[in-house]
Amino acid sequence: MxxxxxxxxxxxxxxxxxxxxxxxxxxxxxxxxxxxxxxxxxxxxxxxxxxSGWIDMHVHAFPEFDPYGDDVDEIGYKTGVTTIVDAGSTGADQLPDLINSCKKSKTNVFAFLNISRIGLKRIDELSNLTWLDEVALKKAIAEHQEFIVGLKARISKSVVGPNGVKPLKVARKFSKDTGLPLMVHIGSGPPDINEVLDLLEKKDIITHFLNGKANNLFDKAGKPLPKLLDAIKRGVHLDVGHGNASFSFQTAEQAKAHNIHFDTISTDIYRKNRLHGPVYNMASVLTKFLYLGYPLKEVIDAVTVKAAEWLNKPELGSIxxxxxxxxxxxxxxxxDTKLMDSEGEERTAExxxxxxxxxxxxxxxxx
CATH class of the missing domain: 2.30.40.10 (Urease, subunit C, domain 1)
Structure with missing residues (x-):
């Protein structure tokens, strides 16, 4: 060109x-x-x-990790996404490896640093509190501050093991000490989702907020939990983080019915759900929100203006x-396009x- x-x-x-x-x-x-x-x-x-170039706030871009890994450009510019944010694939131990792998790519990359020094080398990375090494974390931040946009804590039963909400309390301390906000993965309990919500502050991100699990953000009648409404008032940011197991059409319809709108739409994409679904790519995920009746501008703002604002990089969200x-x-x-959520429910978009x-x-x- x-x-x-x-x-x-x-x-x-x-x-x-x-x-x-x-x-x-x-x-x-x-x-x-x-x-x-x-x-x-x-x-x-x-x-x-x-x-402006689409921004995906939640991906897994460290190719060495399986299942939660992929090649940067395969989930970046080749799918229409010009900037990706790796969501805690690596902790302090392997963050330099992630950075080195990104240098070979065209796509712009930032990252949330996993609060566990081992990152997703194991998928129960918060089950052993000794892996929450503050010295190693602060050293990684000091050396790579231009790359790191926040801290990632995956707070669900399979990750925290017997530790309940303790890792999130540690993450809160790390956040206060470093000035970096948290991205918090929510899923099956324990800990109870209300315990998680109590610890979130302004600019923290709840990712997977439309999941269909029993421990989600809506009660049995489909109404938003009071503590979710309080968190939103405090300035907590709602991110989709579709993934293999974290987006439900039913939950999304409950949220829309009660005027609980997304701040950002992200994919939680990695090799498996890119190749075999239900994610495939950002365009497929955005199509689901058009199907749900959101205006095109709101959908596109969620991967441009809103994401760029959160990143404190407004230039990425404007033309x-x-x-x-x-x-x-x-x-x-x-x-006519078949769409599937993470629960296996199919819908047809026009x-x-x-x-x-x-x-x-x-x-x-x-x-």
Whole structure:
């Protein structure tokens, strides 16, 4: 691709068409549709939508780990996602290995540091409290502060073992000592979900908030728990984190009925659920929220504006002249599409989101 090119007659999420001129990897200008003529012109004929580059706040991108691992670009730009955030695949012991593996990739990468120094080397990484090594954690943060955006704690029965809510209390201390917010995975209890909610503060993230497990955020009648409402008022952030076992259509419909909206939509993608479902890719997950009746703008804001705001990197969530060009190009196509949640429930959508390409750090790539 030339140093200067034009994405011509391309639609914004609001439906208006523009030309976007990219020069020297940056957005040089945004002009009325059909008027851009610098360099190579790629005419999308008003059939393709552009947003700022999609951000996936919850992925597993350390290829060495199985089952919770994958290659960065396979879950990044090749699926329309220009920035991924690894959600605690590695702790202090192997964070440098994750960083080194990312250097070979085109996709932009940040990470939550697992509070357990062993990370997902074992999937009961919080069952032994000696693995919650504060010295090692602080050393990793000091050495890689530009890469780390927060701390990850997986607080469910299979991970914490007999320790209940104790690892989250340790995580809370780590958070206060380092100034880094928590991303907290919720799932089967114990600990009880109310114990978890009590410990969350402003800017902490609940991921998997639409899971269908018995220990979830909604009561038997489908109403949000009072402590969830209190957490939202405190500024706790709600993230989807679809994954193999953490998204239920029924729970999502309960949330929407009670006006409990997502802040960010993420995939919790890794090799297994990318290849075999039910995740597949970000476009498939976003399609589920279109199916649920959310407006396109709210869906796309959840993987652009809202994610960029949480990361304190607003430039990643906007299309504006002067910034490094990271864009996602996609269409909304009429097609009966089978969708499956993590409970095995199937629904049929009449429309689907299809990725057409990306601009990744200034480079245009068709998908």
């Amino acid at each position: 030339q140093e200067c090119y034009v994405l011509q007659n391309i639609k914004l999420v609001d439906g208006n068409s523009v030309d976007i001129i990219v020069e020297n990897k940056k957005i040089q200008n945004i002009v009325p549709a059909g008027t851009g003529s610098s360099g190579n012109v790629i005419d999308f004929k008003h059939k393709v939508i552009v947003s 504006s002249p002067g910034g490094l060009a990271n864009l996602t190009l996609f269409s909304i196509e009429d097609s 429309q689907k989101i299809v990725v057409k390409g990306v601009v990744i750090n200034g480079e245009y790539i068709e998908c």
